[in-house]
Every structure is written in structure tokens, then in C-alpha cells.
Amino acid sequence: MFNKTIFRKQQLKFMLLNLLAFTVIFAIFGFIIFGQVQRTLYSHADEELQLFKERLTDAVNGLEGDEVRPMPGKGNQDLSPIDKKRENPNPRIVVIQWDSTGKILNEGEIGSLFYENYLTDYQLDKTQLDEITMTSIDDLYHFRYLLFEDVNEQDDIAYIQLLINVDAEQTIISNFMRLVTICSVIFIILSISASYILSKKMMKPIMLSWNKQAEFVENASHELRTPLTIIQNKLELLLRAPHERIADKFENIALSLSETRRLSKLTSDLLTLARADSAETELTLQNVEIDKLVREVCAPYQEIAESQDKHFWLNLKCPIAINADETRLYQLFVILLDNALKYTVENDSIGVKTYLEDQRVVIEMSDTGIGIKEENMQYIFERFYREDRARSRETGGVGLGLSIAQWIVEKHRGSIKVMKNQNKGTTFIIKLPK
Ligand code: ADP
Numbered sequence: 318m319f320n321k322t323i324f325r326k327q328q329l330k331f332m333l334l335n336l337l338a339f340t341v342i343f344a345i346f347g348f349i350i351f352g353q354v355q356r357t358l359y360s361h362a363d364e365e366l367q368l369f370k371e372r373l374t375d376a377v378n379g380l381e382g383d384e385v386r387p388m389p390g391k392g393n394q395d396l397s398p399i400d401k402k403r404e405n406p407n408p409r410i411v412v413i414q415w416d417s418t419g420k421i422l423n424e425g426e427i428g429s430l431f432y433e434n435y436l437t438d439y440q441l442d443k444t445q446l447d448e449i450t451m452t453s454i455d456d457l458y459h460f461r462y463l464l465f466e467d468v469n470e471q472d473d474i475a476y477i478q479l480l481i482n483v484d485a486e487q488t489i490i491s492n493f494m495r496l497v498t499i500c501s502v503i504f505i506i507l508s509i510s511a512s513y514i515l516s517k518k519m520m521k522p523i524m525l526s527w528n529k530q531a532e533f534v535e536n537a538s539h540e541l542r543t544p545l546t547i548i549q550n551k552l553e554l555l556l557r558a559p560h561e562r563i564a565d566k567f568e569n570i571a572l573s574l575s576e577t578r579r580l581s582k583l584t585s586d587l588l589t590l591a592r593a594d595s596a597e598t599e600l601t602l603q604n605v606e607i608d609k610l611v612r613e614v615c616a617p618y619q620e621i622a623e624s625q626d627k628h629f630w631l632n633l634k635c636p637i638a639i640n641a642d643e644t645r646l647y648q649l650f651v652i653l654l655d656n657a658l659k660y661t662v663e664n665d666s667i668g669v670k671t672y673l674e675d676q677r678v679v680i681e682m683s684d685t686g687i688g689i690k691e692e693n694m695q696y697i698f699e700r701f702y703r704e705d706r707a708r709s710r711e712t713g714g715v716g717l718g719l720s721i722a723q724w725i726v727e728k729h730r731g732s733i734k735v736m737k738n739q740n741k742g743t744t745f746i747i748k749l750p751k
Contacts, residue, residue, distance in 0.1 A: 320527070320531075324520060324523075324524055324527075327520065327523070328516045328517065328519075328520045329516075331512075331515070331516035331519050331520065332512045332513055332515075332516035333512075335508075335511070335512035335515050335516060336508050336509060336512040339504075339508040339511065339512065340505065340508065343501065343504050343508075347497050347500075347501065350497075351493065351494070351497060354489075354490065354493055355490055358483075358486040358489060358490060359451075359461060359483065359486060362461045362481045362483050362486065363449045363461060365407045365409075365410065365481055366410070366449055366461060366462070366463040366479050366481055367449075367463070369407065369410050369412075369479050370463055370465060370477075370479060373412075373477065374468060378468075407481065409481050409482050410479055410480065410481050411427060411431065411479070411480040411481075411482075412426070412427075412477060412478070412479055412480075413427065413436070413477070413478040413479075413480065414467070414474045414476075414477055414478075415441045415474070415475055415476040415477070415478065416473045416474065416475050417473075417475035419440065419441035421436060421439075422473060422474060424436075435454045435455060435458070436454075439454065441476065441478075442464075443464065443476070445464060446464055446465065446466070447463070447464070447465050448463075449461055449462070449463050450462055450463075450464075451483075452480075458482060458484055459482070459483050459484055459486075459487040460480045460481060460482055460483060461480075461481050461483050462478055462479060462480045462481070463478070463479045464476055464477070464478045464479075465477055533590075533700055533701075536700065536701040537583075537587055540583055540701070540715050541580065541583065541584075544576035544577070544579050544580045544583075545576075545580070547572065547573070547576045548573045548576050548577060548580075551569040551570075551572055551573040551576075552573065554566075554569055555569055555570070579715075583715055583717075586715070586717040586718070586721060587717070589721050589724075590700065590717065590720060590721060590724070593721075593724045593728075598728075600641070600642035600645060600728055600729070601642050601643075601644070602640050602641060602642060603640070603641070603642070603643060604638040604639075604640065605638055605639055605640075605641045605642075605643045605646060606636070606637070606638045607635045607637065607638070607639060607671055607678055607680065607749075608633040608634075608635050608636055608671055610643065610646060610647065610650070611631070611633060611650065611669055611671060611680065612631065612633065614647055614650040614651060614654065615629070615631060615650075615654065615669060618654045618657075618658065618667070621658060622658065622667055625658070625663065626663045626664060627658075627661055627662075627663065627664070627665050627666060627667060628664075628665070628666035628667070629666070629667050629668065630666065630667075630668040630669075631668065631669050631670075632668065632669070632670040632671070633669070633670075633671045634670075634671060634672045634673070635671035635672055635673055635678050635679075635680075637673070637678070637751070639678055639749060639750070639751055641729055641749065642725075642728075642729070645725045645728070645729075646725070646729075648721070648725060649721075649722050649725045649726065649747070650669075650680075650682075652718040652719065652721060652722045653682045653722060653745050654667070654682070655718065656714075656718060656719075657682060657683075657684040657686065657743075659714065660684065660686040660687050660688075660743070661684050661685065661686035661687075661742070662686070662687075665684060665685045665686050665742070666684070666685050667682075667683070667684045667685075667686075668682075668683050668684075669681070669682050669683075670683070673751075674748070676750065676751050677731075677748045677749060677750060677751060678748070678749045678750075678751060679746065679747070679748050680746075680747045680749070681744055681745070681746050681747075682744070682745045682747075683738045683742060683743065683744040683745075684738065684742045684743055684744075685738060685740075685741045685742035686741075686742045686743065687742075688737065688738070688741060688742050688743050689704060689735065689737075689743055690704065691737065694735050694736075697719050697735060698719045698720055698722075698723045698733075699716075699720065700716065700717060700720045701715065701716040701717065702716045702719075703715075703716040722745075726747055726749070729749050729750070730749075730750055731747060731748050731749035731750060732747070732748050733745060733746070733747050733748075734746050
């Protein structure tokens with residue numbers, strides 16, 4: 318219940334974060350495109366205004382210098398497009414000539430329809446001098462305009478205002494704005510669904526590892542509690558009989574000691590795995606001669622096996638050295654040899670074979686013991702997995718050995734797998750890179 322609330326809250330957080338990220342990306346994208354469209358559309362009108370202004374200024378200067386200017390539309394076939402535009406001004410441009418008191422001087426030229434309908438109340442606004450500005454007349458018609466001081470001092474004109482109608486551009490921009498708004502709504506709906514799916518996907522591995530961790534802690538506590546309870550009981554028994562001799566309570570003491578050993582092994586295995594999980598443990602790499610190491614690890618096991626009437630054999634054909642962590646490899650072989658001894662009986666045999674295959678060193682550890690059921694083979698590397706719990710308890714196993722073995726092999730970028738040994742028993746095959 319508690320976990321579910323935390324997970325749900327976390328998922329909601331992920332979802333909102335995803336949604337925010339999507340929205341910010343889309344908003345930036347939209348602003349850039351919208352700004353670009355607006356700029357491109359108006360840039361054409363602005364260019365026309367500038368050209369018109371240059372033409373007017375040139376005309377005044379030409380007049381002063383008695384220069385003869387060509388007539389619009391005539392004799393200008395060889396001119397560049399810009400010069401052509403300068404000679405043939407855009408008919409959309411309206412020129413307003415203001416005197417210094419803010420009165421329009423050229424009402425007649427503007428056209429009475431336009432002047433009477435729209436310009437009678439229009440005021441001169443000098444705040445944006447020499448800057449192309451946006452304005453609207455009666456909130457109906459949109460214009461870009463350029464206001465500048467008249468350079469000709471021989472007339473009453475103080476300011477010239479060039480207006481160009483940009484209603485067509487404005488319509489395109491409004492339509493584009495509508496399109497962007499509709500797209501935004503669709504995008505937000507899609508983002509919500511995408512964020513939900515993504516947040517669910519993000520939560521999956523977290524939930525999995527959380528559950529695994531919780532299971533691990535539960536199993537570990539359970540495994541720790543059993544020996545602790547046994548030790549506590551035995552010690553209480555001893556405490557109740559303080560005058561008894563040690564020899565009479567030998568069994569209790571021996572059992573407590575064996576459970577203490579079990580506890581000590583368990584805690585050290587748990588620590589190894591906890592460190593492996595937090596990626597805290599690094600390998601100490603050095604040149605390791607595989608056959609030499611195998612021979613060294615096997616020597617005491619050979620003696621124990623023979624003392625238990627088990628046959629022990631070695632077939633070592635890998636005289637090379639590889640870059641590996643000797644202590645970890647030693648630990649790996651000990652885990653496998655311990656198991657081989659644990660799960661074999663009298664007259665069984667245990668053997669280690671090494672050889673080179675492609676670019677890999679192969680180590681095979683086989684035994685003719687009780688074997689592992691084929692359907693259980695996929696589970697044996699899982700933490701705390703034991704095929705037969707009762708038997709494992711007898712042999713002292715808690716089901717962590719093979720998890721550690723797998724971690725060591727994977728840390729060396731190798732592989733470990735288990736298979737049935739020819740007729741009877743188990744074979745572990747380890748492959749390590751050269
Ligand atoms: P344990 O400490 O119980 O041996 P391991 O992780 O080493 O834990 O092994 C997990 C389980 O795999 C064991 O409980 C046992 O059932 C099975 N197993 C491992 N090695 C062998 C083997 N050589 N022969 C038969 N079963 C084995």
C-alpha cells in the first residue's frame with residue numbers, strides 16, 4: 318500500500334516532468350517558426366518602404382544637383398531588380414506629407430476615399446522616427462510605416478510618412494497563429510498520452526529493482542534470524558545450567574559455533590552482493606595463470622574428496638595467463654568446488670577441465686552428484702534460490718554462492734552457464750576473455 322502510493326506519486330512526477338519537457342520544446346519550436354514566418358512576411362514590405370524612402374531622398378538630391386532621373390517604367394529594362402523597384406515604387410505605398418504642426422498637406426494626392434474614411438482623425442506620432450513600425454487604422458487595416466524628416470527645406474513638408482498595407486500578410490499570420498494554436502492543443506493531448514506511457518516505462522525498472530531489493534532484505538533477514546534463534550536458545554540453555562561441565566554441554570556449544578560460522582559466511586556473502594549492487598567493488602587486475610591457479614585451489618578439495626571416497630580429476634590445458642582478479646577467481650572456484658563436494662556422495666567424481674576456445678579461456682567444473690532438474694537450471698543463479706531447502710540447510714548453503722559466482726564472471730566480461738553432466742550430475746562452464 319505504502320509502496321503503491323510512493324510509486325504512483327513518482328510516476329505522476331515523471332509524467333509531469335515529461336509533459337513539461339515536451340511543452341517547453343514545442344513552445345520554443347513554435348516561437349522560432351512563428352517569429353521566422355512573421356519576420357519573412359514583413360521583411361518584404363519593409364524592404365519596399367526603405368526603397369521608396371531612398372528613391373524620395375535620391376529624387377530630392379537629384380533635383381538639387383539638376384540630375385535628370387528616368388521616368389518610372391521607361392528605359393529601365395537593364396536595371397537590377399532592386400533598382401527596378403526603386404524606379405517603379407510599389408503602388409500599395411501611401412505617402413503622407415506632414416507639416417511641422419501635424420497637419421496633412423497632401424490630402425488631394427492621397428485619394429479622397431482613403432483620406433476621408435481613415436485619415437481625418439489620424440495624428441502624427443513622432444516617437445518612432447526612422448524606424449519601421451506596425452500600426453492599424455480603425456483596428457481594421459494594418460500598415461507598416463516609416464516616418465522620416467523631409468530633407469527638402471524649400472517646402473512646408475516637415476515629415477514624410479510612408480504607409481504600406483499588410484492586411485494580406487496579417488491574414489496569413491492570423492491563420493498561421495490559429496494553426497499553431499490548434500497544433501498546440503493536439504500536441505498537448507498527445508504529450509499527455511506520451512508522458513503517461515513514458516512515465517510508466519520509466520517506473521518499470523525502478524519498481525522491479527525496488528521489489529528485488531525488498532525481497533533480498535526479507536530473505537536476508539529470514540536467513541539471519543534462523544541461526545540467531547538457534548544460538549540464543551543454546552546459550553539460554555547453557556545459562557540455565559551454570560554448574561554443568563563444558564564436556565556435558567558439548568553438543569550445544571558445537572551447534573552454536575557452527576551457526577556462528579554460518580552467520581559469519583552469510584554476512585560476508587551479503588556484503589559482497591551489496592557492494593556488487595552498488596558497483597563499489599572494483600577488480601584488482603593482474604596476470605593470472607589459469608592452470609596454476611586451478612591446481613592451487615583444487616589441492617585441498619582433492620584431499621577432502623579422496624577422504625570422502627570421491628574421485629577427483631584434473632585435465633588442464635590452458636597454460637596461459639589472463640588479466641584478471643586472482644582473489645575473485647579463487648573465490649569463484651571455491652564456490653563451485655564447495656557445491657561439487659556438497660552435492661556429491663561416495664564414489665562420485667569431481668573434475669576440472671581447462672582449455673582454450675577461440676579468444677576465450679574455458680573452465681569446466683563437473684561432478685556426477687545429484688544434479689539439478691532441467692526446469693530449475695534457470696533459477697540457480699538467483700539470490701537465495703535453493704533447489705532443496707532442507708538439504709541446503711544441512712549442507713550449510715543459503716543460495717547466495719552462485720549469485721556471487723555469476724557476478725564475478727560477469728565483472729570479468731565472461732559467461733557462466735550450467736548444464737547436465739553427460740549421464741549424471743552437473744557441469745558449470747565458465748568462459749573468460751583472454
Ligand atoms: P547454496 O549455498 O545453497 O549451495 P548456491 O547459490 O551455491 O547456494 O547454489 C544454489 C542451488 O543450486 C543449490 O541450492 C543447489 O540446489 C544447486 N546447485 C549448485 N551447485 C550444484 C551442484 N554442483 N550439484 C547440484 N546442485 C547444485
